[in-house]
Amino acid sequence: MEPDLFTAAAEERQGKDPAASPLAVRMRPRTLDEVVGQQHLLKPGSPLRRLVGESGGGPAGPSSVILWGPPGTGKTTLAYVVSKATNKRFVELSAITAGVKEVRAVIDGARRATGGFGKETVLFLDEIHRFSKAQQDSLLPAVENRWVTLIAATTENPYFSVISPLLSRSLLLTLEPLTDDDLRGLLKRALTDERGLKGAVTLPEDTEAHLLRIAGGDARRALTALEAAAGAALDKGEREIGLTTLEETVDRAAVKYDRDGDQHYDVASALIKSIRGSDVDAALHYLARMIEAGEDPRFIARRLMISASEDIGLADPNALPIAVAAAQAVAMIGFPEAALTLSHATIALALAPKSNAATTAIGAAMEDVRKGLAGPVPPHLRDGHYKGAAKLGHAQGYVYPHDLPEGIATQQYAPDALKDRAYYTPTRHGAEARYADAVEWTRKHLGRKQS
Incomplete structure (x- = not known):
């Protein structure tokens, strides 16, 4: 049986009873013009539009595409739209569950469909970075001979996760996170469109704001939450999705936090000051508020790295490596698992001994340079x-x-104007105590006067 028969059967069921499919599936764009966001990829004459033959001369350039971007930004959607626009079979595989055997079966089916029915195939391979080098190698003959139009999706940097021969034969398109305005337009369409909720419910401003926060730039998450909340409201006999209904539906309290306003900076400031003050519980509270508000985990990780040097320094030399490791892990895994890593780092930093000696030292040295003391x-x-x-x-x-x-040699290292200047004043906190002893000993042996 051909793999795309399942897709065809599913589409037929959706056509007869659209409500049988999830809202995110029903609202899937049918053309590039319906795609939300990604305007940098959708301009007239863009490679993506040429791929679907909108340039007037048919598809141009590579017939295979690698889509790189965060979850929920439209990678599956673009693959589906390309297949529809080019009137090709659409077959979807996930690298998490599929292997070489499944890939070869799709390729064999594509060759039969092309030879027997003149129907070309779009193979959408999700999570291609999960494929080994050997598994990715198995795709090359099909790509080189254009037996399929391969559209591969990845959340990892393809220059590190996709083999060079496949990358060189493909058009690389980078998808950006959806903005709140993008998602707002999508929600409005889903509320009123015949394929969506058909005006059955309305979404007040405060509920919409919370829905945008929990979506975190993910269209699929936004539509899934909207559908669940709409169902809950209708079950109550309500035509308006209240904030309480949404909170109950997604099992999450609305957080008083504005990613683009004062609250954003206030909560971030409170997190760092709580770490500086060694209040681990308060630090975890503010971390939780930022996570629940849909804050970018990379922003949080950057703040923790700064705190490790600014407020801890050599009092605990392990603080910065912990914060850097957390930032690297967050970039690789993303939410929701990144919350565990951020918690790990926050607790370690909050409970570490504190010293701002490194901060004041470089500040004093830079101030002298600005004054011309060189x-x-x-x-x-x-x-x-x-x-x-x-x-x-x-x-x-x-x-x-x-x-x-x-x-150690008794000789002058600093310029004459600064030969007796002392910038670093270590504390006796934690591991920095040994640095304090070292500074005292080295300055003495260098023949330095204290100033």
Whole structure:
């Protein structure tokens, strides 16, 4: 049996009873003009429009496409629209559950469909980054011979996750997260369209704002929540989706938080100040508010990395590696699992000993530079590797510290104007206590005066 017969049967059922399909499926765009967002890909004459033959001369360039972007930005939708616009069979596979055997079955079916019925095939492969190199290699003959139009979707950087031969034979399109305005237009269409809710319910402004927050730029999540809330409202005999109904439906309280307003900065500030104050419970509260409000996890991770150096520094040298590791993990896994990583880092930073010595040290050094306190580099520290350096006195008299028993030479390193300047004043908190001892010892052996 051909794989696309299942798709055809599903479409037939949807046509007879549209309500049998999820709202996100019913509202799937039928043409590129109905696609929400991604305007940078939809301009007249764009590669995507040429691919579907809107340039007047038929499809141009590579016949295979890699779509790279966050979840819910329309990767599956674009693949479906391309198949419809080009009147091709649409077959969908997920790299999570499919393997080489399934891919070969689709390719064989595509070759039979082309030879027997003149019907070309669009193969949509979701999560292609989950395929191994060998599995991706199995796609190459079909792509090279154009037995299928491959449309592969990935949330990972394709330059790292897709093999070069496949990448070079494909058109790479980057999808951007949907904006609130994009989602607002989509919700409005879903509320009134004949394929959607047909005006059965309305969505007041406060409920819409919360729905946009929990959607987090994901169209599928927004439509799923809308459909569930609309059903709950109608079950109550209500024509308006109230905020309470939406909260009950998605099992999540509305958060008093505005990603684009003062609340955004107030809550972010409160998170960092709670970490600085070592109140782990308050820090977790503000972290939870940011997560529930749909904040970009990368923004939170950046704030934690800054806090690790600004407020902890050498009092706990592990703080920054923890924060950096958290940021890398967040970029790789995204929500909802990223919440666990952010919690991990927040707790570690809040409970770490605190020191702002690194912050004040660089601040003081930069202030002196801005005031013009600099001066020439001492001659014995200058580069002596070029011909004629010795005649200029460069690098002459420099003492190599590794040649001395204690590994430190009594010589001047700073310019004359700053030779006795002390910027770093370590605390005795946590691991920084040993740095305080080291600073005292080294300054003494360097022959430095304290200022």
